[in-house]
Amino acid sequence: MPNVQKVPRGHKRQPIPFSAGVIVVEVSFAGDGDGQDGAGLTYPATLWDITREGCCALVQGHLDEQVGHRCQLTMRDAQSPEVVSLEATVQWCDPEMHNAFCGFSFLQQGGLPVDTFLESYLQDSWAD
Secondary structure, three states: OOOOOOOOOOOOOEEOOHHHOOEEEEEEOOOOOOOHHHOOOEEEEEEEEEOOOEEEEEEEOOOHHHOOOEEEEEEEEOOOOOEEEEEEEEEEEEEEOOEEEEEEEEOOOOOOOOOOHHHHHHOOOOOO
């Protein structure tokens, strides 16, 4: 049984339009690098949707054991040199074959900073 926490979202999710390009995410867990329980490992992912307070990403690998743990999310736009790094908590993880959809809650007060390339995806219509 996958480790999935059913927590209602407090903010409207904004899907990332794949026609706009892929937002690459690295999910990193601090540790001594021995790889136990994901500590010291980095997982590649693709941003799926985003809110001011968190996001969902399609992660290459399974993070079931990491639900409730802190991580570092590093997000890059393929069309821009800008990088956004945020501390987050893994809220839930739902495996799909060799990958997993995982939900993350940003730990920074105020959530996602307003001065990043991700801000435009929070609009009701990202194309505006």
